[in-house]
Amino acid sequence: MRRGLPIHLKCLLILIAAIFVFSVVVPFVSAPIPGQLYGWYVITTLCVIFLYVSSSEASWEEFITPVRNLLLARTALMKPLRIVVFIVVPLLCGWYFSTWAAGGATPPGGLRVIHPTPPSSVNVQGKRFVLQDISVSPIREDEAHLAEHIEKGRVVYYENCFFCHGDALQGKGHFAKGFNPPPADFQDTGTIAQLSESYLFWRIAKGGPGLPGESTPWDSAMPIWEDFLTEDEIWQVIAYLYEITGHEPRVMDHGEGDGGH
Amino acid sequence: MRRYRVNNAQEQAAKRRSLALVFLVGLLLLGVCAEIVQAVEVPLPTKEDMVYGDFPVVGRRVAVWVVAQLHLMFGAFVVGVPLFILIIEILGAATKNQQYDDLAHEFTRLLSVAFSTTAIFGGILVFFLIGLYPTFMNFLVSIFFPSMVVYVFLFFGESFSMYLYYFGWDSLKGTTRSVGAVIGTSALSVLVLYPGLLLLLALPPLFTGGGWTVSFPVSYGLAGVLFVALLGHGLRPGKSSFVHSRKWMHICFGILLNYFGLILMMISNSWATFMTSPSGINLDAGVFQGTTWDAMRNFTWMPVNLHRFIANIAFGGSVVAAYAAFRFLSAARNSPERAHYDWMGYIGNFIALIGLIPLPFAGYWLGREIYGYDQQLGITMMGGIFSWLFILQAxxxxxxxxxxxxxxxxxxxxIPGSERYRKFTPVMLGVLTVCFLVWLTPHSLVASLEEARKMGGAHHPMLGVFGVMSAKNTVVNLMILTTFLSFLLYRRGNKGDRVLFAQQSTASKVTLMVIAAVGIVLMWQLNAPLSDPDLMTGRLILWAFEALTVVAAVALTLNDRGTLGQALLFAMSAVVVVFYGIYGYYVEAIVRIGFSILQVSSVLLVLLVATTIDIVIFRGAPLVGEIRWGRIPERAQYVLFVLATSFTWLMGLMGYARSGLRTHWHIFNVMRDYSSDAFTPTLGYACGVISIIVMVFLLLVSFIFWLAHMGSVGHAQEEAALHGGASPVLQPGGGAD
Structure with a gap:
């Protein structure tokens, strides 16, 4: 009968391979994984290794027998080894948790909400907009002049937004490094691609100070653009953002109070 | 003679009283119906009108939250467990396996205690709501009162059908040809088959693009014809059929019990969903204008109904499995009880899995409808403060x-012989692990400033891709496919060489062909965007790809290569799921949402056709050995506890998300919460409350199990005393396969 690697070695290799992927491969290909997510990945890997070894009686016995032998000190060699393990393992745990609890100079990671909840309606420059009722931007209704509007939006962008959101609309403008959190990356499929134009209208018009009360603090440096731009200019820059990134604005279904939609 | 006359007079009086009572109830029901269709105008209370009661220590919100959630969990229990019992009873009647019948009967003992506990929590909830939120409740009752009256009457119906079901278990067995019984069974059959009739009537217009329409007068006519046909069939001399079966009559009571439970659930759902997605409100006039029915059929009502219905199946199964696990661990090693409870745990888990598989899609529909109703609600749920609850859910x-x-x-x-399939376990575990890692990866990460800078923002440039819907849909479909593969391997564990297809029965061959054809037609219905010619070519290619795979799989089965056919189906579905998962990143959101239907339909096609192939190719196959019930490692039973706890926790978590979405509104965007509890609690606090509720629920359920166990011990002792021997012990055997 063909015998593979001992199960403990297999487990160790799986763990090392997983940690290698999380710590080396992903950072090399892209960027380091934040500590919290890294922790989730490692814990999941450990749980899965446990499921793997215990998913059959044969592999479980193979895995647990040396552990049982060690805990029960069934051989002469096991007794001193057990003492070492009983001293070293608690010490290691203590060292790890004291280091973890001591913290450091770096502030802990924050639980951030990326898409603040919009209000049902906003007043911009004295005009009331019911966001739910705006399925598409008003300038899109004027299809003949849409290209013109987008061009005007480009000018607005480079005169006002470019400094933070950058040339490639990736949130890497000249001032970007000064902000925490960094400016939004419009190219990301998780930002404007997920949102409707009315949402962007609210965010741009009201800026950071217009963000809702829940999930504070927001730490947004976005100015209140209704103080500097006209309503049309806001719609134009929104059209430009979608045009240049290639994303389609989200169009909402509208409820008619009919259950079973 | 005189005595006879007195009795006769008494009988006449009793008849008159009964007739009067029926007449009064009829009038009342007509009145309620009139109320339901009667449009009302209910003014919205102003800030000054709002009155709130106080509750010591925890406050009014937590008090209502805990009681409402416990009521809902017990409600799910008394809707889910009868559904479980009914499925098992039908399975027992169809396979003529007494063990299923005994299992189902064993669980009816839980029902009366569970019903009363649900009612107790319902009563407490009503008192708490009236005492703590009187103005708000007054507004709701003004709109929903007729439905509340119906609710009470249905509750009677549910209780009585439950008692008929419970107490009639032993007496309703065998066959009878008495005229009264045939009339009763025919009437009951029409009652339980009526929803199926409505469904059949709704199907043709659905296929011809006419939408979901039902003509009620036609359905009444057809129901009448069905009744007459059943009655005629029953009264005709000759061979006995299901109309003469007392067991079928008993099953009908079980179905009625479930109907009552489901309608009750739907009515109370309408009150809760009205708070999230109100309809009939005229904000300018500050009033509700419309009928109770208008308020009931609000935007999120049906999605919540469907989601809760499926979730109750999964929940009922998992609770039953946990009970079995507890009894398994309590029983002596190698005892017949262990074998019985091992089997019961397996059946419970099997039913839970059947519910679990479509559940994410029903949830997805609900989420989509919430988004569709109001983007504010949608963003609060999936992108805003409640989005982290969905990570916990994941x-x-x-x-x-x-x-x-x-x-x-x-x-x-x-299972002797299953060693042959052990080699697939690491592969399936690997797939599940990768899917799980993608499934739990949030789009926006918890990161320190340093980490965020290294990533270039709050999103990881590579892993952030896993945080959006395309990735989530892809991995959940792959997890379902893998779980289905696990089940197929389990199922064929002790099966030996397959029987040649040519030797299979004609019925098997025809069934396979029909299922394959139905699968192909359904795919056409689900995939073909008849209204959108731009997408037609792509969808036609997809449909052709799926249809050809099904044809190839059937052809391989005909040539005794059924397992290869199944592998082909799995591969086809994996390709479709992954392809649309990746393609989803390159299209707009509205198109991407449509992709999820294509992904899930391909998975459902595999479930349908591959299961049929499996049944056909292993039909009559020799067994390597009998399943050794009771010989499962004890840690498997702890998994059943984990599953039940996870289901309960999920209900608490998602129940909070659904209700909490309204944030500082009693009725979203209509009636504001002006109480001191209007704020949304922190996630940690909310999770703490939910966890306490879960623990209380599990403790109460354990108590009910203990009561039922005590009752069954007492019953067994009485039986033993009566028969002067030992209590009968169930023999292990059978299975859901």
Whole structure:
């Protein structure tokens, strides 16, 4: 009968391979994984290794027998080894948790909400907009002049937004490094691609100070653009953002109070 | 003679009283119906009108939250467990396996205690709501009162059908040809088949693009014809059929019990969903204008109904499995009780899995409808403060899938011959792990400033891709496919060489062909965007790809290569799921949402056709050995506890998300919460409350199980005393396969 690697070695290799992927491969290909997510990945890997070894009686016995032998000190060699393990393992745990609890100079990671909840309606420059009722931007209704509007939006962008959101609309403008959190990356499929134009209208018009009360603090440096731009200019820059990134604005279904939609 | 006359007079009086009572109830019901269709105008209370009561220590919100959630969990229990019992009873009647019948009967003992506990929590909830939120409740009652009256009457119906079901278990057996019984059974059959009739009537217009329409007068006519046909069939002399079967009559009571439970659930759902997605409100006039029915059929009502219905199946199954696990661990090693409870745990888990598989899609529909009703609600749920609850949900659902598979793998220990399939376990575990890691990866990460800078923002440039819907849909479909594969391997664990297809019965061959054809037609219905010619070519290619794979799989089965056909189906679905998962990143949101339907339909096609192939090719196959019930590692039973706890926790978590979405509104965007509890609690606090509720629920359920166990012990002792011997012990055997 063909015998593979001992199960403990297999487990160790799986763990090392997983940690290698999380710590080396992903950072090399892209960027380091934040500590919290890294922790989730490692814990999941450990749980899965446990499921793997215990998913059959044969592999479980193979895995647990040396552990049982060690805990029960069934051989002469096991007794001193057990003492070492009983001293070293608690010490290691203590060292790890004291280091973890001591913290450091770096502030802990924050639980951030990326898409603040919009209000049902906003007043911009004295005009009331019911966001739910705006399925598409008003300038899109004027299809003949849409290209013109987008061009005007480009000018607005480079005169006002470019400094933070950058040339490639990736949130890497000249001032970007000064902000925490960094400016939004419009190219990301998780930002404007997920949102409707009315949402962007609210965010741009009201800026950071217009963000809702829940999930504070927001730490947004976005100015209140209704103080500097006209309503049309806001719609134009929104059209430009979608045009240049290639994303389609989200169009909402509208409820008619009919259950079973 | 005189005595006879007195009795006769008494009988006449009793008849008159009964007739009067029926007449009064009829009038009342007519009145209620009139009320339901009667439009009302209810003014919205102003800030000054709002009155709130106080509750010591925890406050009014937590008090209502805890009681409402416990009521809902017990409600799910008394809707889910009868559904479980009914499925098992029908399975027993169809396979003529007494063990299923005994299992179902064993669980009816739980019902009366569970019903009263649900009612107690319902009563407490009503008192708390009236005392703590009187103005708000006054507004709701003004709109929904007729439905509340119907609710009360239905509750009677549910209680009585439950008692008929419970007490009639032993007496309703065998066959009878008495005229009264045939009339009763025919009437009951029409009652329970009526929803099916409505469904049949709704199907043709659905296929011809006419939408979901039903003509009620036609359905009444057809119901009448059905009744007459059944009656004629029953009264005709000759061979006995189901109309003469007392068991069928009993099953009808079970179905009625479930109908009552479901309608009750739907009515109370309408009150809750009205708070999230109100309809009939005229904000300018500050009034509700419309009928109770208008308020009931609000935007999120049906999605919530469907989601809760499926969730109740899964929940009922998992609670039953946990009970079985407890009894398994309490029983002596190698005892017949262990074998019985091992089998019961397996059946419970099997039913839970059947519910779990479509549940994410029903949830997805609900989420989509919430988004559709109001983007504010949608963003609060999926992108705003409640989005982290969905990460917790992902972890729990991942644990459910991993746990369910792990249980099946451990279950193979008791199946001789299953060693042949052990080699697939690491591969399936690997797929599940990768899917789980993607499933739990949030789009926006918890990161320190340093980490965020290294990533270039709050999103990881590579892993952030896993945080959006395309990735989530892809991995959940792959997890379902893997779980289904685990089940197929488990199922064929002790099966020997397959019987040649040519030797299979004609019925098997025809069934396979019909199922394959139905699958292909359904795919056409689901895939073909008849209204959008731009997407037609792509969808036609997809449909042709799926249809050809099904044809190839059937052709391989005909040539005794059925397992290869199944592998082909799995590969086809994996390709479709992954392709649309990746393609989803390159299209706009509205198109991407449509992709999820294509992904899930391909998975459902595999479930349908591959299961049929499996049944056909292993039909009559020799057994390597009998399943050794009771010979499963004990850790498998702890998995069943984990599954039940995860389901309960998920209900608490998502129940809070659904209700909490309204943030500082009693009725979203209509009636504001002006109480001191209007704020949304922190996630940690909310999770703490939910966890306490889950623990209280599990403790109460354990108590009910203990009561039922005590009752069954007492019953067994009485039986033993009556028969002057030992109590009968169930023989292990059978299975859901």
């Amino acid at each position: 972890v729990l659902i991942g644990a459910l899938f991993l746990g369910a598979n792990y249980y099946l793998w451990l279950g193979m220990e008791r």
